[in-house]
Amino acid sequence: MIGEVPNTYVGQQFSSRWLAHEAGVHRPPQGGICGTKKNGAESIVVSGGYKDDEDYGDVIVYTGHGGQDSSKNQVSDQTLDDSGNAALVTSYLEGLPVRVLRGAHAGSPWAPAEGYRYDGLFRVTSYGSKLGIDGFLIWQFRLEAYEETPLPIRVQQEEFPTDEDSPAAPGNVPAGTESPGRVTTTVQRIVRSSAVKRQVKAWHDSRCQICDLRIEVPGGSYSEGAHMQALGSPHDGPDVTGNVLCLCPNCHVMLDAGAIVLRDDLTVIRGGIEAGSLRTHPKHNIDLNCVRQHRNRWRA
């Protein structure tokens, strides 16, 4: 169960792990990470069990699983082979939400006074390894609460007499000194990872149907599900596998912006030139109406 659990709410208190287990918020009675490499992490518990953890409320730096002795000292390196850590990598790669349960513990202003509290959905925004306080390799995952709306933030309100086209300094632009009229934005590209897209990606084993690339990264592989006929007005494409392709990010950008279109025989036209055929899969029936709707959108 990825995402919100029915009949629970953000802020809900549980006096024990067992009750959180029964509610389905965090199912394992012991482990801190619930999930699998295949499906991603359902939930984590933040309860002070790892001394390298950091909790900023809407941002959590969560230490992966493994390598501890019974006194919670790191005594060996953590790896991404651990199924909990691999689950968090999958959550990152697939953009899946992770439920966060905080347990009472000393040293965090965000922990509940007692028992456990369900604190809502977070997403994994980065991860990496480092030497932990105890001198062994740990993996850490940055989680951010979904509640942070990605609003554009104006970073510079004052009017500097700077020519936008000729930055004052030829080298680095220090943060906070941008020219007026520029903003730190926000969401540039949103890729939704729905059940439909996950199905298509599974059929194609994350290999791009257009350029055949499979992006391999430590802990997994990465691909995107791309709607040919876009969802919503004015295109009103259906959210079905026949309208979705498994693509690498580059081919996805080109499909969305009309640099790639398909003929009815699934020939790929890239930049107006024939560029091979779409790779198909026996279970993946491409909806030709969606192919045409996308192509017509670009008058190709």
Add this chain to the structure above:
Amino acid sequence: MIGEVPNTYVGQQFSSRWLAHEAGVHRPPQGGICGTKKNGAESIVVSGGYKDDEDYGDVIVYTGHGGQDSSKNQVSDQTLDDSGNAALVTSYLEGLPVRVLRGAHAGSPWAPAEGYRYDGLFRVTSYGSKLGIDGFLIWQFRLEAYEETPLPIRVQQEEFPTDEDSPAAPGNVPAGTESPGRVTTTVQRIVRSSAVKRQVKAWHDSRCQICDLRIEVPGGSYSEGAHMQALGSPHDGPDVTGNVLCLCPNCHVMLDAGAIVLRDDLTVIRGGIEAGSLRTHPKHNIDLNCVRQHRNRWRA
């Protein structure tokens, strides 16, 4: 001026275009789109001037500029060469916010009763062309209000006895019939387009510093600014050009997930194998500390 204008607020009324002009919300006294291909669209006016427009409140299907006669009938094709239309393409490619001013007009429940109203920031989420009501080619841009928080949405609460690994139908999965435990999520990858990133992309003319690809799309080109040392805890990278690379989306994914690291001499290591050198630019001084911080994150 991209983004919010100082001393204005969402919902602010203007009795005339001139007053909206003076406030800086929509600067041109006449045109519907304010902006340039280079910098993107600052603002648009939705005032019923194009019969193919659709307004759903948080979503607007906005018809591009051009091809009308004085009676507001389309009499020729619109093109992306029009500077207003090209500006909206840039807003899409760069993920830049667009101010929306709605003017009073018949037929839209979202229009103000009189005058003009500033309705906040929207982003361009897709675009494409079609034959308009009058039979000529028009370009249309889908804009979505930023206020829509990208929260995960559970699409299926009921428990169907479906094996997740064996979809019932071998072909399309109709919308709304996904297996339990799957969700329609949301933000999979967030790419912020800040002033720092735009500077780096300008130096490199949107060509990937790793694989040399420049993604050309109708109306522009696409690249991403990628922080080597990630922002925020636990990595705490600086938001300066020395920490940012101009990359294609594929190389960006690989950099972020540690499939690509750089040596101090800017040799690219991809999947553990030497893969050429990072392309540089005289004005782009790469911060070697950021290179090392990124590399150390992956123990490479």
